[in-house]
Amino acid sequence: MLRIRNLEAGYGPLRVLKGVSLHISPGEVVAIIGANGAGKTTLLKTIAGILAPQAGSIALDGAEIAAVAAERIVARGCALVPEGRHVFGNMTIRENLILGGYACRRRGAKCPSIHEGLEAVYGLFPILRERCGQLAGTLSGGQQQMLAIGRALMSQPRLLMMDEPSLGVAPLVVRDLYAAVAALKQRGMTILLVEQNARAALAVADRGYVIETGQVVLEGQSWELADNPEVRRAYLGKEYSRVDEDNNHGSNRAV
Ligand SMILES: Nc1ncnc2c1ncn2[C@@H]1O[C@H](COP(=O)(O)OP(=O)(O)OP(=O)(O)O)[C@@H](O)[C@H]1O
Ligand SMILES: [Mg+2]
Structure with missing residues (x-):
């Protein structure tokens, strides 16, 4: 549904995205994980046509949208x-x-x-x-x-992009929000989910990408990312490991 190749974007002379490539198939929920300032919002703004790309391609259902105005991108779904x-x-x-x-x-x-x-x-x-x-x-x-x-x-x-839905939201309400994301997924909605809250995002996503300083450094199935020691250390935190080990789960997806 969406295929991004070697995307570069930024603000004036500042290049934030340094050649990002990713894809989303119809019905998939894909998470983009990354720390503060990694370029997650810049990526979504560029896909949405709010920010013009400096290089690379963004194809929605095979049609190039890299130079298309924001309101027309919404109109395309x-x-x-x-x-x-x-x-x-x-x-x-x-x-x-x-x-x-x-x-x-x-x-x-x-x-x-x-x-x-x-x-x-x-x-x-x-x-x-x-x-x-x-x-x-x-x-x-x-x-x-x-x-x-x-x-x-x-x-x-047809493609719903969400930028940090859990930011500044009370934990109980985060649960409600993610229940809604899961319900949308169930109905076949294609979703690109950007989060610093890697735990919540990987629990609902099929696949994910980790972005650091404007580049994709890791990609895989959600369970693979949640099992990855680097991801666990950098994005899932101590509490995640402890809860996981206490429950003695083989997979880290259950949260
Ligand atoms: N409007 C802007 N003008 C200039 N620089 C910007 C602008 N917006 C963001 N930046 C810079 O671009 C880089 C990436 O920012 P971006 O907002 O894409 O990160 P992010 O991954 O969404 O971070 P966060 O998790 O804090 O939302 C940062 O260094 C930031 O300072
Ligand atoms: Mg952001």
């Missing part, structure tokens, strides 16, 4: 849930969601009605239905993240 959520705080939840549906309406016939789109989002996140008339700014961080995901889903994407 590739939606981004941005880092930090960026919901419109002084608009209601319902209004935020309806805004997300505009890109879909531009795509024409295949779009479900706004009502159907809203119902699907409310089905995934019932709290948004309860609060649909409330201003988005009054929601908790985790609820705003649900809204940001819902807003992206309103464009009826």
